[in-house]
Amino acid sequence: MMRLTLALLTITGLAHGAPATQVAWTPETQELVKSGDPGRGEKLAATCAGCHGERGVSANSAFPSLAGQLPTYLYRQLHDYKDGSRVNPLMQNFTSALSDQDMADLAAWYSRQPPPENSKAADPSQFEDILRLVRQGDSKRIIPPCRVCHGKQGQGEQIDTPRIAGQSATYLEQTLKAYHDGERHNDIYGRMRLIAEQLTSEEIRQLARYYATLQP
Ligand code: HEC
Ligand code: HEC
CATH class of the missing domain: 1.10.760.10 (Cytochrome c-like domain)
Known part of the structure; x- marks a missing residue:
């Protein structure tokens, strides 16, 4: 009984209590993202264009658009894919060789692109x-x-x-x-x-x- 309770606690603990991300918003990390170089980011983004679009507006609805997104959000997602906190085999593959600086540069570039435009307003x-x-x-x-x-x-x-x-x-x-x-x-x-x-x-x-x- 005790063992079962412990096992259940571990399972629910994993679902809710497990460390969600390894990125903490320390002043250093915020500074790193702020210092991202969009020019370098644009060059790195050539690898991503096939799925996320030339300027981060994706043509395929299964691939999220990245243009105009918050740089801090983009940085953290890239980090999370790389270390496996967010699981996706495709994105883990594309982030595996990126350094923290690369991620900050990519985030700087995508966040500065114009967000997707909607042709018709919502009713x-x-x-x-x-x-x-x-x-x-x-x-x-x-x-x-x-x-x-x-x-x-x-x-x-x-x-x-x-x-x-x-x-x-x-x-x-x-x-x-x-x-x-x-x-x-x-x-x-x-x-x-x-x-x-x-x-x-x-x-x-x-x-x-x-x-x-x-x-x-
Ligand atoms: C082969 C297609 C493909 C390529 C190439 C690709 N991605 Fe992705 N990307 C995806 C898919 C699919 C998802 C959604 C995965 C999921 O559901 O977690 C995604 C998700 C993301 C997200 C999360 C967006 C959000 O709103 O949470 C970011 C950020 C991202 N990609 C950045 C990049 C960058 C930067 C590159 C290039 C270094 C890249 N991707 C290359 C397919 C791709
Ligand atoms: C308490 C604050 C909070 C509320 C309320 C909230 N969200 Fe969120 N949401 C977040 C945060 C923080 C994230 C980023 C989490 C992460 O990194 O995975 C997020 C992420 C998301 C994403 C993922 C976006 C992407 O690009 O992958 C979607 C979709 C979303 N929220 C939709 C909703 C909807 C719909 C509601 C209302 C039913 C809602 N959220 C309510 C804080 C909130």
Whole structure:
């Protein structure tokens, strides 16, 4: 019995308590990201263009756009892929040879590119149900409103809450599902996992569609 309890504690501990990322926002790390060289980043980004687009706007909806994203967020994701805190074989492969400086340079370049442009504005009446989660959250399920962290327009917030406005719906849905299932677990304090695990598949689909149509 005791052993079973211990085993269960270890499993839940791994799901929620495991170190999410190895990047801590020390003054040194923030300085490193700030000092990123966009010119060098542009050269390094040649390897990435096939999937993420020439200037970080991806043409394939399975590949996230990177243009206009927060540099601190980009830096941390690259670091997380490299050390395995965020698991993706493709991205682990493309980050394995990058130094911390390379990642800061790439982050500097992508963050300065114009974000994806939406051709048509969202029709709010289409999203009435899901807007409640976005604006008010759901206190019964202890889900805070998305916009307290991601910003009123989904534009993201310092230090590393990503911009989600204008991101591809396919990618947003896929990554929210990954938090929901615990496959993506590099979020500090499990903030996104605790939220996503309570969302239904339909809510995830609608939230992804809503944010994809917002103009960043
Ligand atoms: C063969 C295609 C491919 C190439 C080449 C590639 N990526 Fe990716 N990238 C992906 C996919 C697929 C994902 C989403 C993976 C996931 O779900 O975690 C991704 C995710 C990312 C993310 C996370 C974005 C977010 O919003 O969280 C960053 C940052 C990133 N890539 C940067 C790069 C950089 C920099 C390079 C070049 C050094 C690169 N990628 C090369 C396919 C690629
Ligand atoms: C408590 C603050 C907070 C709230 C509330 C919150 N988020 Fe997040 N979200 C974050 C942080 C921080 C990250 C980055 C986590 C990481 O590094 O994996 C994130 C990441 C994400 C990502 C991944 C983006 C990418 O490029 O991969 C999506 C999608 C997302 N959130 C959607 C939502 C939605 C939809 C809601 C509302 C239901 C929401 N978030 C509520 C803080 C929050």
